[in-house]
Amino acid sequence: MTPVSAGSALGDRLADAVTGIDAPDVVLAVTRNGRRTVMTGGSALAPPTPRHALRYELGSLSKTFTVLLLAELARDGVLSLDDRLVDRLPELPLPLPHPHSRRITLRHLATHTSGLPRIPADLIAGALVHPYANGYAQYDTGRLLRTFARTRPRHRPGTRWRYSNFGLALLGPALSGATGAGYPALLTDRVLRPLGLTDTTLGPGTTGTDAIGHRTNGVTPVGSADMGAFVAAGSVRATPGDLLTYLEAHLSPDGTPLARPLRDVQVPLLRRGRRKRNTHTLTWYQHPAARGPLLFHVGATFGQQAFLGFHPASHTGLVALATRRGRTCRMISTAYELLYALAGEPSA
Template sequence: YTVLLLAALAAEGVLREDDSLAAHLPPGPRLRHAASRRITLRHLATHTSGLPRIPRALIPGALLRPYTSGYARYDTDRLLSAFAATRPPHPAGRRWIYSNFGAALLGAALARAAGAAYPALLGDRVLRPLGLTGTTLRPGPPDADAAGHRADGRTPLPATDMGAFAAAGAVRATPHDMLGFLEAHLDPSGTPLSEALKTVQIPQLHRGGRHGETHTLTWFQHPAPGGPLLFHAGATFGQQAFLGFHPASGTGLAAAATRRSRACRLVPAAYDLLHALAGEAVR
C-alpha cells in the first residue's frame, strides 16, 4: 500500500522515485553518515537502502517481550533520531535487506512531500480512489476486528499499535477489500490509479542467481505458467496475511490467519494454491 502511494504521488508529479530520502524527511537531527544521504525513495521501496530490518533500540525489547509491540513507543521524532544515528551496514543499492525501518521512513517522507499525515494521505490517494471502504489504519471495535493469537492459537493478543511504523504494517482490511486491492492490480486500466498500479508491477532487480527472486517496486515476482506470479506476505504479532496475483490468467488470492508461528503454514499453502490455480487457468 505504501509503495503504491509512492507510485501514485510520482504519477502526480509530487515527487520522483529516485529523489533523495533526506530531501523529503521532516526536520530532524543531522544525518551523521554519508551513506544515509545517498538513500533514495526507490531504495526504500525495493528494500535496497542498506538499512537494517528495525532500529537497534527496538531489538532488546523484541527479545524480552516478543508479543508486545515496541513500535507503539516510536513516534516520528524518535524514528528520525534513529535514522540519523544509524550507519547503514551496506551502501544503498548494493544488497537486498527487508526493512520495516525503511518502510517507516518512506511513509514519513511521503507525508512530508504531500503535506498530509500518512493515514489521511493513504486514504485520499489510494484507498478511496480504489473503493476500499473496508480498509483502515486504526483498530476497529473489538467485535469487528479479527483477534490475533500467540503461536498456540488460543491466547489472544491486543491489536498492534505501529506508531511511526504505520507505513510498514498498520493496514487493516476486510477480505473483500483485500481481493479488491488485487483486482485493481489485475485490471489497472479500470481504476483512477492506472499508471501507479502498472508502475509497481515493473521488475526492478533480481537477486540470488538463476534460481533467485525478481522484485518489482513492491511485489516478489516468480515464474509461473503463462507469465509471472506476483505476491507479498506479512505478519504482525498475532496475524499473518498473503496477497498474490497472476496477471496472465486474471487470478488473485488473499489469505489470512489469526495466529503467527513457524508451525502455521498459511504463506506456503497460499502460494502453492495460487500457483496451482494459475496453472489450471492457463491450461
C-alpha cells in the first residue's frame, strides 16, 4: 500500500485534513467500496520507514479486537457472553467480599457496564506521583486479579455505562481461563490470522517498524507502551493497511471467516448520552449519520492517538493515526468530522 498524491477530490481533502493535525507523523486512510486512498504528513522529517508502513499503537482501539475475539468464541460455543466473570477466571487469589463482583458477566465487561472503575485505584496513585511513568508495565495478571477481588463495583452490573480499562483488561485472563490458551495466541489464531492481519502485533516489532510516539508538546519522544496485564485493553499495534483491512471486514463480513462475530459486534445494545441519542454495540460507539449510523472507536497511548470509524450504508471506513496525543493535536475531531461528511455523500 502506497499513499496517493493530492489531485483526486478525496486525496485533496485528506491532504487538507492532514495539514490541520498537529503531530510529528500523521496518517489518514479511507476505504470506499473497497478503493483505498491514503495520505501521510506531519511536522517531523519523514522517518526512514515510510509513515504508511509503520505500526502504530492503538491503545483502547485494541478493545475492539478483544471483543471481536469474545464474540468469535461465543459463536463457536466455547463460552457465552453471559457467563459470569468469576466462572471464567483462573482461581482467584483472594475471596470476593462484594456481592456485585460475582454478578459481573463477560458482556458487562465488553460493554463497560460492569460497575468497575476506569482504572484500578493503585494505578491512579502512581500516576499522580509519576505522571510520565508507565504504571501498566509492572502490573502483572496476579496483581490485576487481586485488585479485582478487593474492588467494590460502583453500581449493580448491567445498570449503568461507565468506561473501564480495568474491566476490559479482565477479559484477557477470562478468555484464557475459558480456553486454556494465552491471550496473544488466542487473538492471533482466532482473529488476526483469519482476517489476514499479518502486520498487526501485540508488542514492539523490529527496529524501524514501529512509529515513535511523542508527548503533548509534539517534540519529546515517548517509549514503547508496555501494557502489562492490560494487554487485552490496549496492546495492539497495526499498520494503516491492516487497519483498512480490519474495517473492510466489518463493512463486508460475509467475505471473511468471521462473518457472524463481525455482525454481532455491530448490533446496537444500549443507549447513553444526551437524550439517549448515542448508541453502543458490544464494542463500537454508534452515532446517527446520513442514511444510517456510523460506528467508531478511539485510542491513545502515552504518545500516540488512533481513530477507526466506518459507515456501512456508504461502505466507507476511515483510519487516522498520529504520533502525538491530546486535544490540541486535533486528530480525533478532524477524523470524526471527515467520516461524518463522507457518510453524507454519494460513494461512486
